[in-house]
Amino acid sequence: MPGAALMYTPPSPNTVNVLYGVGILMTAQLGTAVPSDQNLGVGSAWTAAGWSYVGATDAGVSVNWTPKTVNIQIEEQPTPVAVVVDTADLNITTNINEETLAGINLALGGAGTVAVTAAGAGQPGKSVLSLSTAFPYLAAAVIGKNQQGFARVLQIPSVMSAGTVKADFRRAAAQRMYALTLNAVCPFSSISWTDLTAVATS
Numbered sequence: 301m302p303g304a305a306l307m308y309t310p311p312s313p314n315t316v317n318v319l320y321g322v323g324i325l326m327t328a329q330l331g332t333a334v335p336s337d338q339n340l341g342v343g344s345a346w347t348a349a350g351w352s353y354v355g356a357t358d359a360g361v362s363v364n365w366t367p368k369t370v371n372i373q374i375e376e377q378p379t380p381v382a383v384v385v386d387t388a389d390l391n392i393t394t395n396i397n398e399e400t401l402a403g404i405n406l407a408l409g410g411a412g413t414v415a416v417t418a419a420g421a422g423q424p425g426k427s428v429l430s431l432s433t434a435f436p437y438l439a440a441a442v443i444g445k446n447q448q449g450f451a452r453v454l455q456i457p458s459v460m461s462a463g464t465v466k467a468d469f470r471r472a473a474a475q476r477m478y479a480l481t482l483n484a485v486c487p488f489s490s491i492s493w494t495d496l497t498a499v500a501t502s
Contacts, residue, residue, distance in 0.1 A: 324444070370384050395479050435460050
């Protein structure tokens with residue numbers, strides 16, 4: 301009706317798109333292929349393809365994106381005429397709860413080697429982790445569940461483990477944890493999200 305007040309009719313949110321739940325963090329040697337599409341959500345397919353599961357975490361896995369921008373200004377205008385990206389950091393962080401030599405090595409750069417000695421006469425079995433600062437490039441993937449209950453995979457083809465680690469050895473205060481920071485060291489255009497939306501038709 302002409303002259304009638306306009307009604308406020310906001311769009312309705314789609315609550316199906318509100319997702320929650322843990323993400324599974326996998327790492328592998330640089331260049332390791334991810335499983336086929338139908339197996340992106342199958343953990344055993346990842347490990348069979350050469351990927352390693354980091355194990356239990358303290359508070360899940362975080363994906364952090366930190367772009368730094370520069371404003372392009374002109375004298376005739378108080379607001380920027382453009383904003384350009386100067387640098388952009390993308391990393392994955394978590395706290396590893398399963399204290400294994402493999403997990404410790406990954407948190408401390410991933411460059412160490414483990415020498416295994418079998419038990420023998422007068423010799424107990426042992427594994428010795430020797431560390432190195434020649435941190436390697438690794439591949440990383442975070443696997444979560446999407447709206448359809450299928451896998452949604454963040455794949456970063458090249459990362460480096462380089463973060464501050466502090467493990468507390470204390471009486472019953474809390475479990476020992478190893479902070480893990482995987483920094484992306486590849487072009488941003490090579491990082492991808494794969495979202496499975498339906499099963500194959502045949």
